[in-house]
Amino acid sequence: MAWRHALLLTPAASDDLRDDFSDTFTDIDPAAPALSVGELSTQRGDGIFESIGVIDAHPQEREAHLERLAYSAKLCDLPSPNVEQWRQAITAAAATCPAGESVIKLILSRGVEHGPAPTAWVTVAEAADNRAAREHGARVATLDRGYDSGAPVRAPWLLLGAKTLSYATNMAAIREARRRGADDAVFVSSDGLLLEGPTSSLVLRHGDRFVTPAPGVGILHGTTQLSLFTWLEGQGYRTGYEQLPIDALHEADAAWLLSSVRLAAGITAVDGEPLPYDQAFTASVNAYLLSPRD
Helix, strand or coil: CCEEEEEEECCCCCCCCCCCCHHHEEEECCCCCCCCCCEHHHHCCCEEEEEEEEECCEECCHHHHHHHHHHHHHHCCCCCCCHHHHHHHHHHHHCCCCCCEEEEEEEEECCECCCCCCEEEEEEEECCCCHHHHHHCEEEEEEECCCCCCHHHHCHHHCCCCCECCCHHHHHHHHHHHHCCCCEEEEECCCCEECCECCEEEEEEECCEEEEECHHHCCCCCHHHHHHHHHHHHCCCEEEEECCEHHHHHCCCEEEEEECCCEEEEEEEECCEECCCCHHHHHHHHHHHCCCCC
């Protein structure tokens, strides 16, 4: 990933209602040192983030990402983000993006231990080339997430459903999936319910109905999935949120992993067993997801 630009934010209070926050942004060299060695984002992964896909300098689903940033901050007991400040920071970052695909990351950490808090910054980078996954799909392995579907209510301190910087487990899951001959993973609760991918939402098709696991089981409410469901409903399809057993994936007419940067990758096999893959329909989904979306 080639970093292109970065902004360091001086976080504003959530009740600051000014019209212009540009004086709270500082341009920084993305290749130069910028964070203290005591920064808790690097020391403990104590912070949250959002990744926003950018198409031809247009940030996709900006408001949905800001809503999720605020939700994650609440779950993690971080200061409530000033949404207008972050909105303006996204606009400033997007203005530096060239034609084509980029990614903007919003990062809010608890700051420096025994020091200034919080720390906030925005980065801009060239997006990875995801054409192969979009066109040819991905094989997945189902992996036990290590907790049951009641854990989010029973143990809220696990921060299930927050988009935290602590992604070591997610990356380890992808490595394990590859060791099993797959490209990606789908997490399953220990009581047998489908959850999500390490970096993606899961959508299944059964006939003319599209479903995704209900977010109440401690998964992220996907911004791309929300946008896709709006489009599908406009095309006359039915959509829904359900608690889905693992068999629902094996029995699906088709399935996809959805994320803000990769977009839609059709699932071609589950644990080594082929799954129907509709390349033409997947192409139409990605054509929509590559169009400007607010």
